[in-house]
Amino acid sequence: MSDSSSRQATGILLMMAAMLSIPVVDGIAKYLSAAYSPLFLGWARYAVAGLIVLPIAALRNGRNIFPAERRGSHLLRTLFLVVSMTLYFLALARIPLATAISAFFIGPIVAVVLSIFVLKERMTWPKGVSLALGFIGAIVILRPGAALNPGILLAFGAGLCFALYLIATRWASQGSDPIKTLAFQCVVGTLLLTPQAIATWSSPQWSVLGFFLCLGLFSAFSHMMSIAAFRFAEASLLAPLVYLELLGAALIGYYAFGEIPDAFTMVGAGFIIAAGLILLKRIR
Numbered sequence: 001m002s003d004s005s006s007r008q009a010t011g012i013l014l015m016m017a018a019m020l021s022i023p024v025v026d027g028i029a030k031y032l033s034a035a036y037s038p039l040f041l042g043w044a045r046y047a048v049a050g051l052i053v054l055p056i057a058a059l060r061n062g063r064n065i066f067p068a069e070r071r072g073s074h075l076l077r078t079l080f081l082v083v084s085m086t087l088y089f090l091a092l093a094r095i096p097l098a099t100a101i102s103a104f105f106i107g108p109i110v111a112v113v114l115s116i117f118v119l120k121e122r123m124t125w126p127k128g129v130s131l132a133l134g135f136i137g138a139i140v141i142l143r144p145g146a147a148l149n150p151g152i153l154l155a156f157g158a159g160l161c162f163a164l165y166l167i168a169t170r171w172a173s174q175g176s177d178p179i180k181t182l183a184f185q186c187v188v189g190t191l192l193l194t195p196q197a198i199a200t201w202s203s204p205q206w207s208v209l210g211f212f213l214c215l216g217l218f219s220a221f222s223h224m225m226s227i228a229a230f231r232f233a234e235a236s237l238l239a240p241l242v243y244l245e246l247l248g249a250a251l252i253g254y255y256a257f258g259e260i261p262d263a264f265t266m267v268g269a270g271f272i273i274a275a276g277l278i279l280l281k282r283i284r
Helices: 003-032 038-061 071-092 097-104 106-117 125-142 150-173 178-199 206-229 235-257 263-282
Strands: none
Touching: 003 038, 003 071, 003 097, 003 206, 003 235, 038 071, 038 178, 038 206, 071 097, 071 150, 071 178, 097 106, 097 125, 097 150, 097 235, 106 125, 106 150, 106 235, 125 235, 125 263, 150 235, 178 206, 235 263
């Protein structure tokens, strides 16, 4: 395997780890949304993650815990992610986990298109085929023509904002330390979400403090992996791997909430898995 292929393989593996851990965050948020506002949970996710990441950043970099380069790009990517996450948490409170993930998957499709026009990345046949298979899988799961509810529209909006986040992350991650990038994201995200947290404040009960801790812990881990992934591979190569979230969401939805994926979801997941396998085969 060449050095270029090795870097791409590293990026894909990091992105896979990120995408398979994000459904854990979503499952916890869905569970907590029964008693707490999704707007408050969005703030708590960043605040707790910040308490975990900032000490690590300080130990590694002293006072220079934030990236010194491309501050505008880092601010932009954080803003896109905050809006995406807020819309998605609002969707989770209204619709099943697997359904929300499926609607959210408009994001990778938009990200690949934007990466060609904005980042001037090269479109290849493997990327195109993988993208098409992922799109077909999402369409099969969504079943166009079915009645849409506000939760699905919120999830679509979250996916669009996530596409912009993916592009901005590719832009900002070049030459930036992942720990510094994540520290910046946590602090700025917490500040941006503080007004909505105050407006919907509800003090957590002792019995669920562990869930709030895991909300921040898994969030920090998934974002660290995704930020690092974009240092090794192109956005158009990594974007379709977001479809792996569906597998984790289906499992968590089943075991935690009794949401059984139907035949359409299973067929759609098959297309999505095939899309991921094509990406892996491309770098061998």
